Amino acid sequence: MHIRTDPRLLRSREAMVAAAAELFTLAGSGRLDLAPSLTDHIPLAEAPEAIHRLERKTGNPIRLVLVP
Structure with missing residues (x-):
């Protein structure tokens, strides 16, 4: 398994980035303290x-x- 090409790890990283972006959006809008x-x-x-x-x-x- 190679980290840079393993699709499972790439999807996992993409999911983490999307979740972090959502948290930043919620926190920035004041909906998440x-x-x-x-x-x-x-x-x-x-x-x-x-x-x-x-x-x-x-x-x-x-x-x-x-x-x-």
Whole structure:
């Protein structure tokens, strides 16, 4: 199985992209409020620490937002 040509994986990726696009549309229109699930806003420069927090579940993170 080759990732770039396997039709099952391509369809799966397309479905994920479509789902993400729908979430962005809903959130952008105000129909979906993601604020209650945001654990923290973290500067982009601290992205490695954010990844460690998610991996170690430090502070029980749900979603961490990286801010440029």
